[in-house]
Amino acid sequence: MQVVFEQIINGLTIGSFYALIALGYSMVYGVLKLINFAHGDFFTLGSYLGYTLLVFGSAFITTHFGLWGGMVAAMLMAAMCLAFIGVLVERAAYRPIYPAGRLPAVVSALGASIVLQNAIMVIWGPRYQAYPAKLIPNIHLNIWGINITVLQIVILVLSFVLMGILYYIIQKTVFGAAIRATALDKDTASLMGINFNKVIFFIFTLGPALGAMTGVMVGMYYRQISFTMGWNYGLKAFTATILGGIGNLPGAMFGGLILGVLEMLGAAYISAAWKDVFVFMILILVLIFRPNGLFGEKIAEKV
């Protein structure tokens, strides 16, 4: 029984990584109907920036911020850098192509992904990089026989807080309603006085920023990062997006968490090597019975 709970907690931890990345995919898809393949690389780039900040600023961080403060500082700085880079990529790789239609934009997104990934490789090298161990809190707890680290708890709390903030902005504020309206009908939204470019700016700062924070958390959690990891995490997060219903933000969050838990349970009880097969089989089953995803819904428009 302990194994089940431990695996569920492990699953929720990586599931919250998937969920946070999935939000970026889902927001962009919702508004632009574009699958932003570069999003996984935003995540990787955030992770590397966090790594560099922690390595070069380790003396400064340990004296001024402490362990947890250092983690948060690295996350925030990586997030700010990626917010900037996200907007830059949108301007350079996507905006000029919108008039050409959706497919060229998808190809451009793949191109942006390759450029970012190779830029990371050129800057940081092709080998794995290790997050500085002395800067990562490593405290194990034993609660009712379940082994859990404090870092896991912090990651879970932080992820849920971030998801909660995003959920609040999108679902409860007028600006969030403007984003949802733009996703539904861009032209009618502009008749309300909503500036499409501001909505784009928002999703291309917030999505990459969330990705970058996730990247730092992944670096802390697994201790090592590689320039290709954006592909794997991106694919899983994209799967989570589809599982929850693409364009649906609560769906993306739940999709990510469910995916993480399934993956960890599959690894524990079926086979660690086959965990991805298990995950994708579930995805296929869900899509057979609910093609719009678990939370995807369609409201018939009355004419």
Add this chain to the structure above:
Amino acid sequence: MAPLLIIDDLQIHYGAIEALKGISLYLDEGEIVAVLGANGAGKTTLINAISGLLPISSGNVTLEGNRLNGIPPYEIVQKGISQSPEGRKVFSTLTVDENLNLGAYTQRKKKQEVGDAKERVFSLFPILRERRRQLSGTLSGGEQQMLAIGRALMSSPRLLLLDEPSLGLAPILVNHIFGIIREINSQGTSILLVEQNAHKALSLAHKGYVLENGVISTSGSSSELKSNRKIQEAYLGGSALKRKGNQTT
């Protein structure tokens, strides 16, 4: 007094196709002006060009002497023009309340004004108050039309553009909605009304323009248009009645 809205020799193209071939019209402050015409005559094109959704090939749109050409739609709203689009276009997965709030998006910082505007909309359409927490996609067609008009009123426009408010509605609802349009006008909002239902539109409007294949073929006061034989036959059911008469004899 100079007119509120002046459209001067307006031309609009969709690619190589000329949808509006140089039309001119004006609307005085406080007026209801009807633009009549069959499907594809260019009525929605005209409305969308005023709202800034379509690029203007040549000609001018001016509001109180200010040229609106090239101003993006989200700024046109701030100039005091708002639109209730053809086919309602309510944001179906948003609640009635959220739809109304978006109508006042440009004033969102002024809580008091937004509240007052919403009260005004609710007093015009009491059913919307009852349905305010409901997703707008679940409303009936008539309620969605009310929401679309209410949403357009939320920015407290000087000029309201109404595109086919009678489309797809039962006659009794059309009467109800046209009554409310008259009330909105009497409260001081000028209205440009685009309609296929010429009879209804002319009963409401001060004057009208008839749009045919992208040009204005006839214009005049509502009573002039109503008594114009050509208009009667083409748009007021005159010819249809005659044909029906022929069949029975």
